[in-house]
Amino acid sequence: MRKKRITIEDVALEAGVHASTVSRALNPGKRALVSDVVAARVAATAQRLGYTPDPVAAGLRTRRSATIGILIPDIANPLFPPILRGIEAALAEAGYTAIIANTDNDALRARDALERLAARRVDGVILATVSRRDPLLDRCRKLGLPVVLVNRSTGGGATSAVLTDDEAGAALAVRHLALLGHRAIGHVAGPQRLSTGAGRRSGFVAARRAVGGESGPPPIAEAASYGIEAGAHAAAALLAAHPRITAIVAANDLLALGCYDEARRRGLACPRDISITGFNDMPFADRFDPPLTTVRIAQRAMGVEAARLLLAEIENPRSPKREIKLQPELVVRGSTAQPRGPSLTVPRRSR
Amino acid sequence: MRKKRITIEDVALEAGVHASTVSRALNPGKRALVSDVVAARVAATAQRLGYTPDPVAAGLRTRRSATIGILIPDIANPLFPPILRGIEAALAEAGYTAIIANTDNDALRARDALERLAARRVDGVILATVSRRDPLLDRCRKLGLPVVLVNRSTGGGATSAVLTDDEAGAALAVRHLALLGHRAIGHVAGPQRLSTGAGRRSGFVAARRAVGGESGPPPIAEAASYGIEAGAHAAAALLAAHPRITAIVAANDLLALGCYDEARRRGLACPRDISITGFNDMPFADRFDPPLTTVRIAQRAMGVEAARLLLAEIENPRSPKREIKLQPELVVRGSTAQPRGPSLTVPRRSR
DNA sequence: GGCGCTCTTGCAATCGATTGCATAGAATAG
DNA sequence: CTATTCTATGCAATCGATTGCAAGAGCGCC
Numbered sequence: 001m002r003k004k005r006i007t008i009e010d011v012a013l014e015a016g017v018h019a020s021t022v023s024r025a026l027n028p029g030k031r032a033l034v035s036d037v038v039a040a041r042v043a044a045t046a047q048r049l050g051y052t053p054d055p056v057a058a059g060l061r062t063r064r065s066a067t068i069g070i071l072i073p074d075i076a077n078p079l080f081p082p083i084l085r086g087i088e089a090a091l092a093e094a095g096y097t098a099i100i101a102n103t104d105n106d107a108l109r110a111r112d113a114l115e116r117l118a119a120r121r122v123d124g125v126i127l128a129t130v131s132r133r134d135p136l137l138d139r140c141r142k143l144g145l146p147v148v149l150v151n152r153s154t155g156g157g158a159t160s161a162v163l164t165d166d167e168a169g170a171a172l173a174v175r176h177l178a179l180l181g182h183r184a185i186g187h188v189a190g191p192q193r194l195s196t197g198a199g200r201r202s203g204f205v206a207a208r209r210a211v212g213g214e215s216g217p218p219p220i221a222e223a224a225s226y227g228i229e230a231g232a233h234a235a236a237a238l239l240a241a242h243p244r245i246t247a248i249v250a251a252n253d254l255l256a257l258g259c260y261d262e263a264r265r266r267g268l269a270c271p272r273d274i275s276i277t278g279f280n281d282m283p284f285a286d287r288f289d290p291p292l293t294t295v296r297i298a299q300r301a302m303g304v305e306a307a308r309l310l311l312a313e314i315e316n317p318r319s320p321k322r323e324i325k326l327q328p329e330l331v332v333r334g335s336t337a338q339p340r341g342p343s344l345t346v347p348r349r350s351r
Numbered sequence: 352m353r354k355k356r357i358t359i360e361d362v363a364l365e366a367g368v369h370a371s372t373v374s375r376a377l378n379p380g381k382r383a384l385v386s387d388v389v390a391a392r393v394a395a396t397a398q399r400l401g402y403t404p405d406p407v408a409a410g411l412r413t414r415r416s417a418t419i420g421i422l423i424p425d426i427a428n429p430l431f432p433p434i435l436r437g438i439e440a441a442l443a444e445a446g447y448t449a450i451i452a453n454t455d456n457d458a459l460r461a462r463d464a465l466e467r468l469a470a471r472r473v474d475g476v477i478l479a480t481v482s483r484r485d486p487l488l489d490r491c492r493k494l495g496l497p498v499v500l501v502n503r504s505t506g507g508g509a510t511s512a513v514l515t516d517d518e519a520g521a522a523l524a525v526r527h528l529a530l531l532g533h534r535a536i537g538h539v540a541g542p543q544r545l546s547t548g549a550g551r552r553s554g555f556v557a558a559r560r561a562v563g564g565e566s567g568p569p570p571i572a573e574a575a576s577y578g579i580e581a582g583a584h585a586a587a588a589l590l591a592a593h594p595r596i597t598a599i600v601a602a603n604d605l606l607a608l609g610c611y612d613e614a615r616r617r618g619l620a621c622p623r624d625i626s627i628t629g630f631n632d633m634p635f636a637d638r639f640d641p642p643l644t645t646v647r648i649a650q651r652a653m654g655v656e657a658a659r660l661l662l663a664e665i666e667n668p669r670s671p672k673r674e675i676k677l678q679p680e681l682v683v684r685g686s687t688a689q690p691r692g693p694s695l696t697v698p699r700r701s702r
Numbered sequence: 703g704g705c706g707c708t709c710t711t712g713c714a715a716t717c718g719a720t721t722g723c724a725t726a727g728a729a730t731a732g
Numbered sequence: 733c734t735a736t737t738c739t740a741t742g743c744a745a746t747c748g749a750t751t752g753c754a755a756g757a758g759c760g761c762c
């Protein structure tokens with residue numbers, strides 16, 4: 001029993017028709033080519049025999065694998081699972097399956113993973129890894145692979161992408177802090193080679209000007225990567241250069257966590273002595289100490305839209321490239337508060 | 352340029368040999384069948400032409416897809432990403448690729464996902480979802496699919512599995528609390544239909560007896576699922592039935608978070624008024640408020656071992672079933688402390 | 703010099719589906 | 733009643749690799 005797979009041939013024999021007829025009867029697109037009575041009979045026999053078409057065999061002939069590849073830096077980064085769920089949901093509707101590959105922010109691994117996906121004949125790829133000018137994209141173009149970016153943009157509009165309005169998000173954070181009374185607001189920026197890093201930074205700069213913060217060049221320190229350690233380093237540099245800062249807008253939640261660490265190291269209590277905001281609203285951000293005020297991005301929706309965009313592009317390779325920009329939302333929690341009045345409270349020392 | 356794929360035929364033509372020779376020259380197993388000089392020439396031409404064998408086409412003939420399926424409840428549950436990374440790493444070494452499916456703890460979806468994986472002709476599956484007696488396993492057996500369980504067991508030994516020594520882990524937590532001076536220790540248990548829920552519970556019961564806790568039936572409340580809400584409910588029930596409890600051993604970190612919530616609701620400060628331990632040491636457990644004392648399981652190692660076990664079973668379907676049990680480790684953080692002396696401090700009210 | 707042996711290589715079938723083309727029979731037109 | 737167009741189905745090639753079998757080349761031995 002284990003040995004015998006049921007093939008289209010078996011169904012054909014059993015239904016008394018030719019295999020090609022079975023194929024047509026079972027394929028929604030070709031269904032019209034075969035008479036209703038035969039189609040019904042075939043469907044019934046297929047059902048009875050428990051026939052499942054082999055997508056591998058079909059793919060060989062049709063050149064489509066009903067599979068798409070996803071490149072992300074690291075699935076353990078909590079930003080991604082919700083996006084993946086969104087992608088998966090939209091893909092499943094269309095009968096597609098996703099293959100996920102982690103790159104660990106390593107260009108070589110990314111290259112490698114892409115080649116492996118291409119070898120598996122994926123019908124398209126979703127990239128959450130690329131920097132603003134990335135050779136990966138050229139490679140995809142050369143391979144003739146439809147591509148959609150999530151949470152990234154090349155700026156050029158040559159590639160479809162789904163992203164967050166990073167400028168607006170950063171502005172949300174700045175305005176919130178300004179409203180609380182902060183004047184000296186600093187920014188721990190993400191890597192500027194990534195569109196999110198650049199976008200949030202420029203959003204910060206513009207918003208700071210708009211709310212009329214202190215004059216002079218904006219207090220900004222760029223983190224080397226989107227990690228806690230990098231955030232702590234950048235925060236240290238920022239605070240060293242601008243000791244009077246009362247609030248920090250971090251370019252993502254992990255960087256904010258790094259800011260927490262650095263603040264604590266300096267004996268600064270958050271939010272009493274310094275307010276800190278994040279970006280992304282990653283899972284469990286509400287459980288941090290203190291709960292993180294952050295800019296929530298529509299992770300799942302990004303995934304869904306990205307998958308839809310990609311499917312459309314697979315369907316019609318010359319469909320226009322589109323950029324979908326989703327609006328973020330501020331989530332106020334415990335890491336932001338009014339700046340402490342200069343003399344209302346004595347600075348608190350860490351133990 | 353985009354149109355033409357390079358096939359084995361192209362390489363054969365270019366190298367002046369037959370396609371079958373190319374196949375043999377490039378396949379490590381058959382490599383010995385062709386002369387060294389020809390093999391070298393073929394390898395060189397393949398290299399030069401940029402030939403990548405089509406695993407789909409090969410799979411059609413060989414009946415192996417070099418693909419395995421993974422069923423997990425939810426990728427957004429931070430327990431799983433490290434396991435997946437482990438699986439992926441071990442798989443990649445062997446040239447295999449993973450396809451991940453989420454089931455949301457829904458038996459129907461699980462069933463469905465399994466069928467889809469089977470249709471894609473995966474060579475085996477890794478299940479992180481099954482309960483102690485699960486129809487999914489019978490289905491795999493019927494399909495002739497090699498299976499390995501991660502972090503789950505059927506108890507029967509009929510299926511290979513990689514798991515944590517849950518009894519030992521629970522004992523670690525209980526002993527830690529006993530050493531701190533706790534006598535009245537309760538347990539928020541996981542669902543008993545899951546092997547982890549049952550194992551941790553029995554570990555708790557045995558350890559409690561061993562450390563000579565209070566007599567009488569052990570204070571235990573079972574959570575309906577491994578979620579924060581369920582944990583809060585169970586904690587409420589536990590504290591209502593046993594008000595004198597000074598410490599709770601939760602069967603996983605999410606349940607522990609639920610305990611945090613319920614404790615706060617009752618005006619109990621953790622760890623001052625009540626100590627709480629988790630299980631798993633999920634990412635960011637050190638960032639919770641308070642940082643969670645928990646039992647760390649070797650997530651990545653579980654993934655690696657599971658993948659190895661599965662590959663071995665694919666290689667040799669009649670290889671003996673094995674259960675690998677990994678030892679957990681206690682991570683002490685801020686959610687546990689000595690029980691407060693009956694009158695040393697006044698209870699603290701939440702605001 | 704003929705026989706048998708090993709070592710390489712080619713031939714052709716195969717895996718399971720899809721699809722352009724051909725054809726038989728039915729339906730319709732004239 | 734014949735000619736023509738449809739419709740429904742079958743035939744066979746195809747996708748890209750793998751592999752059992754056959755055959756040719758080279759070689760040693762008696």
